[in-house]
Amino acid sequence: MVDIFSMIFYIIGTIFLLSLGSGLPGLAAVRVLDPTADRWRTALLAPALGLLLMYGLFGWSVIFLGFYSNLAILFLIIIINLVAIRILEKKPQGLRRNMSNWQRLEIAMQSDSTSVQSGELDVELEGDTEDTSVENSDIWTDGSADFSGFGEDIWSEVEEQKEVRQSRPNWWWAPVSVAVFISILPLFLFKYPHGVDWIGFATLTHRFAEVGQFTLPSPSQGYWTYPPAFPAVAAFCEQSLGIGPDVAVHILGRISLLVLLLGIAGVSDRWGSGVQTLIAMGLAAGIFAKSFDSGWPTVSSQLGLVLGLLVVLRPAVKQRKEHNIAFGAGVLSVAVIHPTGAIYLGTLLFANLLMRHLNGRDDERGIAVAAISGTLLALATAATFLLFAPRLLQMDIFAEYGWQGGWPMLMYSSPLLLITIWAGWKLRQTLEGSILILWLMLQWALTLIHLLVGWTIPVLSLLSYTLYSMGLHGFHVPAAILCGMALAKGVKLTQLPKKIRLFEDNSMSSESAGNPEEGLEEGLEEEPEEGLEEGLEEEPEEEPEEHSRLEDTFSGIIDDSSVDEYTRSFEIVESKRARFIVFSFAILLVSCSQIAILNLSNHPELFATTDGDRAIVAELANYVGEGEVVYVENAHWGYAFDADGDILVSTHPVIGLIHLQESIQSAATTAIRHGDIDALRDLNISYAITSPIGGLSWTLSPSPWWTIELEIEGARLWKLADNLIPESEGWISSPSEESCEESPNCQLRKDPWDEHRHWDDPVIPDKRSFISEGEMSWESEIPANLRDRTVSSTVLLEGASGIVVRVTLSSGDWTSSQVVDLDGWTMVKIPSGTPNDENLTVNIEIISSSGGYWINPLGLSGRGDRIIDSDGIYIHWLEVRPN
Secondary structure, eight states: OOOHHHHHHHHHHHHHHHHHHHHHHHHHHHHHHOTTOOHHHHHHHHHHHHHHHHHHHHHHHHHHHSSOOHHHHHHHHHHHHHHHHHHHHOOOOSOGGGSOHHHHHHHHHHSOHHHHHTTOOOOOOTTOOGGGSTTTSOSSSOTTTTOOSSSHHHHHHHHHHHHHHHHSOTTTHHHHHHHHHHHHHHHHHOSSOSSSHHHHHHHHHHHHHHHSSOBOOTTOEEEEEOOOHHHHHHHHHHHHHTOOHHHHHHHHHHHHHHHHHHHHHHHHGGGTOHHHHHHHHTTOOHHHHHHHTTOHHHHHHTHHHHHHHHHHSSOGGGOOHHHHHHHHHHHHHHHTTOHHHHHHHHHHHHHHHHHHHHTTOOOHHHHHHHHHHHHHHHHHHHHIIIIIOGGGGGSOOOOTTSSTTSHHHHHHHTTHHHHHHHHHHHTTTBHHHHHHHHHHHHHHHHGGGGGGTTOOOHHHHHHHHHSTTHHHHSSHHHHHHHHHHHHSSSEEEEEOOOOOOTTOTTOSOHHHHHOHHHHHHHHHHHSOGGGHHHHHHSOOOOOOGGGTTOEEOOOOEEOTTOOEEEEEEEOOOOOHHHHHHHHHHHHHHHHHHHHHHHHHTTOGGGSSSOHHHHHHHHHGGGTOOTTOEEEEOSSTTTOOTTOOTTOEESOOOOOSEEEEEEOOHHHHHHHHHHTOHHHHHHTTEEEEEEOTTSSTHHHHTTOTTEEEEEEETTEEEEEEOSSOOGGGOOEEEOOOHHHHHHSTTEEEEEOTTGGGOOOOOTTSOSEEEEESSSEEEEEEEOOGGGTTSOEEEEEEEEEOTTOEEEEEEEETTEEEEEEEEOOEEEEEEEEEEOOOSSEEEEEEEEEEOOOOEEEOHHHHHTSSSOSEEEOOEEEEEEEEEEO
16 A cells, blocks of 8 residues: 555655746746736646756756766756746836837736726836837837737737636636546555556666666666656656655656646637636546556657647747747757657647648748747657667567557547547637647548558658557547637637628627728728629628627737738537536546546556565665676566666666667576576576566476575565575466366456566466356365475465455365455465375365456556456466475
8 A cells, every 4th residue: 555644745745846947947938938827827837838848958968968967957957947037037127129029918918908008007117218108109009000019919919818817717626626636646546556667767767866877787788768858857856855766757757647737728728728628638538548557758748739739829920939949949858758749749830830821821930930840850850860769760660559540549539539520620610720620630640650560661660669659649639629629618719711801790800890991901902803892782791600609809910921810709619508518528537537546446466566576676685795696587577677776687677779788688598497507607697586477486486496585475586596405396386277167156367467478488377267256176286295295385366455365275184274365466375284195176265355347457458358347366376385
């Protein structure tokens, strides 16, 4: 069980550390990128933008220095905080030409429209003269109506954002609280993260903390290649708080998920759908499933989408040079977290440029964003090809989940995608909606790479390894934002151009309505001359049905290309009942998912490691001498990711790309299999670790050369003896398929860890006997050397917490039994006795069990044979050893 008070301390400590590096930079980023943000939106955006910048800072520092350094990190944190303080303290002072664009917008947001337009804004600006004061200048007003100043477009954004604030639901705190609860809850339920990827991340984190580099642990020679940002930040937390690397990556991964959810809600609030988008995120399991499966760098890389959407989904005239710089910084930061996020940013940028081009909204600012981001993406791609992943270019195209845009997409993104199809149809006539629709289509197009599995096309090979799990998380964010737009009341979107007729109802800006001559001039520009007279005679064109309750908001946006953009107040879903149904469905799905996760807390057998494994690794320093090597299984439970840096282990996790120059694992494995003791001694192997999950025990137990030095909850530390010890030979037996078939309560089930056991011993069964109620028995012949001797016996069972089991052994007139409460992988110790018959009978009986059903994530990932599972026990093996 998790120590709740310790976990609370770790979470608070981690948040404090992250705040040191991301708090002020995040606030400064919001002030520059979104000066119209109020406290609520700032609270949502700042953590996401700040953590993204922190990831980028840590990652690039490692790349430039060539190693991880706490001193360098602290120096950079101080520098970026000083810059942030300078931005936050900067006041709008002096003349207009001395103000930045965001400062002007910030002042306008704090003012009143009437006072501004009448020249009565009471703001003191140092250095202003009487002739250039705010009251007498045209900084905020249209002045000569030539729009060459910076007033009209600023004030249109101010009016729009003030209406967004007023229309924001007053129950916003509810979905935000649920997001916090969903993100943090697993930290208190699971002692170890689910999935297997976290073991690799914990290893990289610990290597940074121990030696500062991604070098392989001795005696292996080589190094890992992996984006350094996530392990670097986790190492900072591990060293600063003195916590284990597994705890550091788990907390950081969950906090990254939380700030991503809040950031998506914050950026959606710009057009008035923040709360609705956050609710829509609950209609799919994609990102949550990826986070639950410990794919945290992939999830964290999508923090770049918060910044990308904040810059891209706004009228082109409102994009300013600071947005270009920020977008470039976002691309660079994402590149050192995970390349998936950079690819998603690239498809978003391409969708934006294409839709704006098709609708005549090209402008210099948009081209600048494209040029900057395109150049950075090209440089990152070139660096990946030439420096980080040249070997991938020679590998075949790979697709882990098969058709990633098919069943996996539907399984992890429904029912959100179904509602999104409807939302996309309703929003197809808006610029923002069309960009999101095209973005989703581009994401889906990327998944078509599965059709080329097995081919060797260098660029596509690299892309396939980057997007291997895209079916889980590639569609969640764009679909949720599109759905949130459709569900929001009065969302502020840009109407795509259509024929603009004179005096058309709800199609002219307020300025044009107040100035008929100007409206006429605009109409003449839009209509051909021969159609002018016809246009004057026609009745106003009716809005589409979904826009029947639209109300224009003041835009007054005119860019250099003379294309008018009309920001309208859309209300797509006019029925309160429809909104209520969708929101209720989201609440139902979220509630069911949390119930499922609560049930998983009773199934510690799903962990890829055990308490005993971790305890054995922690004790290695008390047993292993200098220069002695510990043999570990080449599997998730075998990796000593948290071992002391001086301990020599035979192998290491496979994560990212491994540049392996020397390894003893293959030679050591061969020597153990064939009992080649001289070869083991030449390799300096003196110890071995076995896990109850693994298969190495099947080989070491009957060997006369290995003795048990330490045993903790089923995990063992074995020592290679100096001399042959025949009396130490043990014996392992498991239920046969025939025994299971003869028992009415027994089922033969797929072993979920079978494909991960690289120890391929032919005596290890591929399937396991499983019972959910009642009992089962099997009989085996005892080796001659164990008959009529006092022996100790152990039965390995695997099952949910709370199941009470009785294990009974009998041979001749000897019978012994033990009752035990299961807790995941459990080694049941049977009292010593003397078998006096050639056969030994094992009986397993479930005394007490909840008999409930639960959603098994192993079935969703393909490692299990069922999704809806029942509580019960897997019977693995019986071991008998002489006392």
